[in-house]
Amino acid sequence: MFLDHIPNKKEITETHEKIKDYIHHTPVLTSKALNKMLKCELFFKCENFQKTGSFKLRGAANAIHSLSDDELKNGVATHSSGNHAAAVALSAEMRSAKAYIVMPRTAPEIKKKAVAGYGAEIIFCEPTLKAREVSLKNITGKTGAVFIPSYNNYSIIAGQATAAKELIESTNKPDYILTPIGGGGLTSGTALSVNYFSPETQVIACEPVGADDAFRSIKAGKIIPMINPTTIADGLLTSLGDKTFPIIQQYIKEIITVDDESIIKSMRLIWERMKIIIEPSSAVVLAAVFNRNELFTGKRVGLILSGGNVDLDNLPWN
Numbered sequence: 424m425f426l427d428h429i430p431n432k433k434e435i436t437e438t439h440e441k442i443k444d445y446i447h448h449t450p451v452l453t454s455k456a457l458n459k460m461l462k463c464e465l466f467f468k469c470e471n472f473q474k475t476g477s478f479k480l481r482g483a484a485n486a487i488h489s490l491s492d493d494e495l496k497n498g499v500a501t502h503s504s505g506n507h508a509a510a511v512a513l514s515a516e517m518r519s520a521k522a523y524i525v526m527p528r529t530a531p532e533i534k535k536k537a538v539a540g541y542g543a544e545i546i547f548c549e550p551t552l553k554a555r556e557v558s559l560k561n562i563t564g565k566t567g568a569v570f571i572p573s574y575n576n577y578s579i580i581a582g583q584a585t586a587a588k589e590l591i592e593s594t595n596k597p598d599y600i601l602t603p604i605g606g607g608g609l610t611s612g613t614a615l616s617v618n619y620f621s622p623e624t625q626v627i628a629c630e631p632v633g634a635d636d637a638f639r640s641i642k643a644g645k646i647i648p649m650i651n652p653t654t655i656a657d658g659l660l661t662s663l664g665d666k667t668f669p670i671i672q673q674y675i676k677e678i679i680t681v682d683d684e685s686i687i688k689s690m691r692l693i694w695e696r697m698k699i700i701i702e703p704s705s706a707v708v709l710a711a712v713f714n715r716n717e718l719f720t721g722k723r724v725g726l727i728l729s730g731g732n733v734d735l736d737n738l739p740w741n
Contacts, residue, residue, distance in 0.1 A: 424489065424490065424491075424494065425486060425489055425576055425577065425578040426489075426576075426577035426578045426581060427577065428577060429577060429580075429615070429666075429670060430577055430578075430580060430581035430584065430615060431619075432619035432620070434581055435581055435584045435585065435588060435612075435615060435616060435619065436588075438485050438578075438581040438582055438584070438585060439585045439588055439589075441485065441488055442481060442484045442485050442488065442582060442585065445474075445480075445484045445488070445514070445517055446473065446474060446480055446481055446484060446585075447472060447473050447474055448589060449468060449469045449470055449472045449473050449586075449589070450469050450472065451466050451467065451468050451469070451589075451590060451593045451594060451725075452466075452467045452469055452697060452699070453465060453466060453467070454467070454696055454697050456696050457692070457696055457697075457709075461712055461713070461716055461719065461720075462716070462720045462721065463712070463716075463719045463720055463721060463722050463723070463724050464722070464723045464724065465709075465712070465724050465726060466590065466593070466594045466597060466723070466724065466725045466726065467693075467697070467726050467728050468586060468587075468589070468590040468593075468725060468726065468727045468728060469699065469728050470586055470705075470727060470728055470729050470730060471699060471700060471701050471702070471705060471728050471729075471730055471731025472699075472731070473730075474513060475506065475509040475510050475513050475537065475541075476506070476509070476537075476730055476731050476732040477506040477509075477510065477658075477702075477729060477730030477731070477732060478583060478586050478609055478727070478729050478730065479506040479507045479509070479510035479573070479730070480509075480510040480513065480514065481582040481583055481585050481586060482510070482574075482576075482578070482579035482580070482581075482582035482583045482608055482612075483507065483510035483511045483513075483514040483571060483579070483582070484510070484514045484517070484582060485578050485579070485581055485582030486514075486571050486576060486578040486579050486582065487499060487511070487514040487515060487517075487518055487520070487571065488514070488517075488518070489578050490518075490569060494569060495518055495520045495569070497521070497566050497567035497568050497569070498515065498520050498521030498522060498523060498566060498568040498569070499511060499514075499515050499520060499521070499522050499523070499568055499569050499570075499571050500522070500523040500524070500525070500559060500562050500563050500566070500568035500569070500570055500571070501522075501523075501524060501525070501559070501570065501571045501572070501573065502524070502525035502526070502548075502555040502556065502558065502559045503524065503525075503526065503573055504526060504527055504529075504530045504531075504534065504657070505526075505530055505531065505534035505657075505658070505732060506534070506658060506730055506732060507573040507574075508524045508526055508530075508534065508537075508538045508543070509534065509537045509538050509541065509732075511524065511543070511571050512524060512537075512538045512541035512542065512543035513541045515541075515542075515543065516541050516542050516543075521544070521566075521568070522541070522542070522543035522544065523543070523544050523546060523562045523566060523568050524538050524543045524544070524545050524546070525545075525546045525547075525548055525555050525558040525559045525562065526538065526545055526546070526547055526548070527547070527548060527549065527550035527551075527554070527555065528547045528548065528549070528550065529550045531732075531734045531737075532734070533732060533733075533734050533735075534732060537732070546558055546562060572664075573606060573608065573661070574605070574606035574607055574608030574609075574661065574664060574667060575606060575607075575608070575664025575665065575666045575667055576608075576666065577666060579608050580608055580611050580612045580615070580666065580667065580670070581612065582612070583608045583609045583611075583612030583613070584612030584613065584615050584616040585612075585616070586609070586612070586613070586727055587600055587602075587612065587613040587616035587617060587620075587725075587727065588616045588620055590725045590727065591616065591617070591620050591621045591624070591725075592620075594723065594725055596621040596623060596624055597621075597624055597722075597723040597724060597725040598624065598625065598722040598723045598724065599624065599625050599626070599627055599719065599722060599723075599724045599725065600613055600617060600624055600625075600626050600627075600724075600725040600726075600727065601626075601627050601628075601629055601679075601708040601711055601712070601724065601725065601726045601727065602626070602627075602628055602629065602708065602727045602729070603628075603629055603630070603656070603658070603659055603704050603705065603707045603708060603727070603729050604628035604629065604630050604637045604659065604671075604678065605634075605658060605659035605660060605661040605704070606661035606662065606663060606664055606667060607637065607663045607664065607667030607668065607670075607671055608667060609727065609729060610626070610628045610637075610667070610671055610675065611666075611667040611670035611671055611674075613626055613727065614626045614670055614671060614673075614674035614675055615670060615674070617674070618674055624725075625676040626674060626675050626676060627675070627676055627677055627678070627679055627711065628671065628675055628677075628678045628679070629678070629679050629680075629681060629707040629708050629710070629711040630659065630678055630679070630680050630681070630707065631652075631654035631655075631656045631659055631680065631681060631682070631683065631686065631707060632654075632680045632681065632682050632683075633652055633653040633654035633682075633683065634649055634652035634653070634654045634656070634659050634660055635649075635678075635680050636648060636649035636652075636662045636663065637663055637671070637678055638678045638680050640662075640663055640668065641671065641672065641675070641678055644672075646662065646663050646664075646665070646668050647662075648662040649661070649662045654683055654686075654703075655683045655686055655687060655703045655739050656683075656686055656702075656703040656704040656706075656707060657702075657703065657704065658702065658703075658704035658729065658730060659704050659707070679711040679714060679715055681707050681710035681711055681714055685710040685713060685714060686703050686706045686707055686710050687703070687706070687739045687740055688710070688713075689706040689707075689709035689710040689713065690702075690703055690705070690706035690739065691740055692709065693705075693706065693709060693728075699728075699731070700731045700733055701728050701730070701731050701733075702729075702730050702731055702732055702733050703739060704729055704730060705728040705729045705730055705731065708726040708727065708728070709726060712724065712726070
């Protein structure tokens with residue numbers, strides 16, 4: 424079953440070993456042009472090249488491969504507008520288990536097609552958190568499927584921690600690692616890996632100003648849920664959870680907020696200079712380096728590019 428405590432160093436190492444055959448060990452890319460522009464050494468951990476197009480597969484694979492055959496007999500279920508949905512669907516398919524995915528009817532078509540392509544049963548609902556939660560409760564009540572949370576779960580966090588572990592191993596302990604932050608699964612996992620494998624590295628989370636609940640929560644010392652977030656970074660709309668928040672509170676150096684204009688600029692720059700596709704949520708890390716360039720000048724900086732699932736018919740600069 425799932426971990427019931429904050430994963431330790433041994434458990435993250437074991438998680439990495441457990442899921443290695445189900446994920447890509449994604450590359451770390453560099454760009455001389457961006458290094459010169461920003462006067463620092465940048466290392467991009469390309470989770471946009473991960474199976475399903477985002478880091479979410481790491482957590483979903485670990486959670487679902489932590490379940491016994493008996494626990495999986497009624498399948499798994501979750502609610503998600505995109506990347507976590509695809510990750511759960513593929514991980515369930517790998518275990519020959521049924522997946523029920525609650526998605527808002529307004530989710531991007533590319534993400535609906537991806538989830539369906541992995542063989543999941545999609546249940547559409549209205550685009551509100553309440554509608555998603557009610558639909559999920561109905562499905563799990565009817566089927567007995569196991570709920571796979573998108574971030575607020577220690578097995579999910581352990582899986583997401585493996586991205587930073589790989590980045591540390593590939594770059595010989597950078598000065599900083601930057602992550603996008605929404606619900607905090609990737610950020611809390613990154614914070615734990617840095618604490619265990621490279622304690623001299625500092626972790627900075629990066630967040631849109633239009634969805635800055637993590638920034639405000641850290642300042643307030645308690646979780647302040649996001650209400651009506653507005654940002655181009657659609658993967659970062661979720662509020663922190665009671666499992667991710669304490670880890671972030673303890674281990675994160677700071678949270679840098681960036682506006683949508685700088686997110687779009689950074690996204691386009693990565694497309695143009697590095698010739699790779701990233702989604703807006705990934706671009707917040709480069710936008711943060713631009714916004715606080717004096718902090719990173721002369722430093723070795725790891726940036727986790729969280730995903731690359733983009734609607735090519737609806738690019739933000741068009």
